[in-house]
Amino acid sequence: MITRIKGTQDVFFEEIKYWHYIENTIRKITKLYAFEEIRTPIFEHTELFKRSVGESTDVVQKEMYTFNDKGGRSLTLRPEGTASVARAYVENGFINRGSPLKLFYVGPMFRYEKPQAGRLRQFHQFGIEILGSHDSTADYEVIELGINFLKELGISGTKLYINSVGCNKCRPKYNEVLKDYYSDKLSTLCDDCKRRYNTNVLRLLDCKIDKEVAEGAPSIHNYLCDDCKIHFEQLQYYLKSRNLDYEVDHKLVRGLDYYTKTAFEIRSNMLGAQDQVLAGGRYDGLVEYIGGKSVPAVGFAAGMERMILLLKKMGIEPKVEELNTVAILPMNKEAFVKAFEFAERLRKKGISTFVDVMERNLRNKFKHASRIGAKIAVVIGEEELEKGFVTIKVMEEGSQYTVDSDWMADYIFKKLKEL
Numbered sequence: 304m305i306t307r308i309k310g311t312q313d314v315f316f317e318e319i320k321y322w323h324y325i326e327n328t329i330r331k332i333t334k335l336y337a338f339e340e341i342r343t344p345i346f347e348h349t350e351l352f353k354r355s356v357g358e359s360t361d362v363v364q365k366e367m368y369t370f371n372d373k374g375g376r377s378l379t380l381r382p383e384g385t386a387s388v389a390r391a392y393v394e395n396g397f398i399n400r401g402s403p404l405k406l407f408y409v410g411p412m413f414r415y416e417k418p419q420a421g422r423l424r425q426f427h428q429f430g431i432e433i434l435g436s437h438d439s440t441a442d443y444e445v446i447e448l449g450i451n452f453l454k455e456l457g458i459s460g461t462k463l464y465i466n467s468v469g470c471n472k473c474r475p476k477y478n479e480v481l482k483d484y485y486s487d488k489l490s491t492l493c494d495d496c497k498r499r500y501n502t503n504v505l506r507l508l509d510c511k512i513d514k515e516v517a518e519g520a521p522s523i524h525n526y527l528c529d530d531c532k533i534h535f536e537q538l539q540y541y542l543k544s545r546n547l548d549y550e551v552d553h554k555l556v557r558g559l560d561y562y563t564k565t566a567f568e569i570r571s572n573m574l575g576a577q578d579q580v581l582a583g584g585r586y587d588g589l590v591e592y593i594g595g596k597s598v599p600a601v602g603f604a605a606g607m608e609r610m611i612l613l614l615k616k617m618g619i620e621p622k623v624e625e626l627n628t629v630a631i632l633p634m635n636k637e638a639f640v641k642a643f644e645f646a647e648r649l650r651k652k653g654i655s656t657f658v659d660v661m662e663r664n665l666r667n668k669f670k671h672a673s674r675i676g677a678k679i680a681v682v683i684g685e686e687e688l689e690k691g692f693v694t695i696k697v698m699e700e701g702s703q704y705t706v707d708s709d710w711m712a713d714y715i716f717k718k719l720k721e722l
Contacts, residue, residue, distance in 0.1 A: 310424025321611045324621035329429050332452045338405040343387035349377040355386040357560025359502030366414040380413035384430045393595035402435025421609035432602035439537040442565045442601050449581045449603050457619045465567045466555035467535040473528035478504050484520050508554045522553040534564050561586040573616045581605040627657040630677035632668040634684035641683050648712040
């Protein structure tokens with residue numbers, strides 16, 4: 304038997320309702336905030352992610368699905384969405400549409416990681432981006448949208464954490480200070496931290512193993528330039544003005560190289576060590592770095608599998624959209640012609656209609672109609688065809704009615720309102 308690939312999943316039946324619930328909520332919240340959808344390819348030139356995400360990051364070093372196509376080009380399944388949005392912004396001349404440009408995306412991403420609850424090798428993200436604004440008001444709106452999105456889902460008990468990771472002006476000095484702090488502690492650090500010491504020392508603050516060492520590290524806030532300091536203070540002003548609770552986490556850094564200034568996470572204590580529900584920040588240099596003009600930007604991404612895990616832990620079960628409301632049960636080949644005609648009439652009235660396309664006895668047809676949750680079954684047999692009527696059975700009651708074929712759709716429409 305051929306089985307699914309490790310780190311992937313099939314989504315079906317009862318599980319699909321969670322996906323529909325989140326996707327519908329995404330479209331509702333992005334419409335309210337006037338964000339437009341963008342869809343990018345699921346694979347890109349490998350160079351895009353090496354340049355934007357950063358060659359020294361874990362994503363590029365360990366996690367990307369990279370392959371050569373038949374033309375010898377190095378391609379990569381996208382590990383995240385922001386780089387693709389930035390590439391599309393440059394390539395399609397989005398800068399000519401004016402600023403700010405507000406976009407959102409939903410789709411699969413791919414990273415070779417150890418599969419665990421809420422974290423798969425093919426996973427799905429909802430992300431938003433605001434391109435064109437330097438102002439901290441854009442950072443605030445991104446954060447507010449994220450908070451309200453989780454509220455709309457019914458997810459509670461989360462907390463917002465924010466930080467500033469500086470910019471190209473002030474971060475080099477801080478990196479030197481960090482290197483000096485960690486220099487006499489290298490022998491005690493994990494292998495990843497030893498590697499990051501020379502490639503991306505800022506990531507040492509994010510290590511889950513060497514937390515105690517990171518606790519004593521100097522704060523970046525003592526080394527921020529005036530521009531970064533003012534930007535971070537303004538963001539806090541807006542958060543306080545709107546009564547949004549937050550905590551400044553001096554150790555919060557993001558795992559991708561393109562972040563500047565604001566970094567933030569919304570965390571839940573119900574997810575264990577992998578407690579991020581939604582995370583993002585500002586990336587002012589990314590568009591220019593991949594070949595465009597200098598365009599400031601800020602955004603976030605949220606893992607949909609992790610949100611589903613949270614919904615289940617909180618006991619939030621989305622309502623299932625009613626399908627198979629009516630089951631039409633034709634008893635012979637001639638009845639199938641009428642069955643499809645009746646089904647069309649019912650569907651035009653907006654009624655979900657299941658036509659039983661199996662040749663089996665009436666008892667088994669009723670049995671299957673019950674299994675799929677039909678409220679009403681419509682029987683079309685020899686007698687019904689001959690006399691021009693249908694037999695209608697209300698499944699839960701077990702009651703049966705004989706109705707003229709011409710009035711069948713109106714009768715069922717009225718009957719469903721009574722049930």
